[in-house]
Amino acid sequence: GAGVSQSPRYKVAKRGQDVALRCDPISGHVSLFWYQQALGQGPEFLTYFQNEAQLDKSGLPSDRFFAERPEGSVSTLKIQRTQQEDSAVYLCASSPLNALNQPQHFGDGTRLSIL
């Protein structure tokens, strides 16, 4: 079956531009998560959705970062006025529920480079 799909795989933008990153979770998965992974580091939690509700956005680094999941399936992570420190791999994960004993399944990420 299809896993978590992210697009684009690579994105290059100039500093100050806005970018939008897309995540297609596994069909039927209620919970969706975004992570940011800097070079040489482990992924860091950004935000979490249950269906269309954004229940936790404690990891978003600034108000330039915005995520949405309007119909409870596909999600978009938007970064406004990009800065060089935003360069990272952005990972999306999904799971049937955000339960302690249910693993999250990850996509291969979008590698964002800000010039």
Added chain:
Amino acid sequence: DAKTTQPTSMDCAEGRAANLPCNHSTISGNEYVYWYRQIHSQGPQYIIHGLKNNETNEMASLIITEDRKSSTLILPHATLRDTAVYYCIVRAPRTGNQFYFGTGTSLTVIP
């Protein structure tokens, strides 16, 4: 967040068992231990998880000590394709059930 401690790197000979240790001395009774791995340019891949009993699946075995303060991930017959960064994570309700990855253990399987 619940802290874990892992060695930075390890080597293992191809065909031998790879034993990856993890310390999680502050774990609480209802918190799960998860293992993921990440191969270069791919997203993290789920391996296994457990609460207090040892677990085994087609990929690996997870051995959790009786006091739950440490665990070991065992890859029984390591192959070159097992070369990856392995993350040990304690998943806790007090942190919203979210995953907090550390820097993991970089495992290199040597031919």
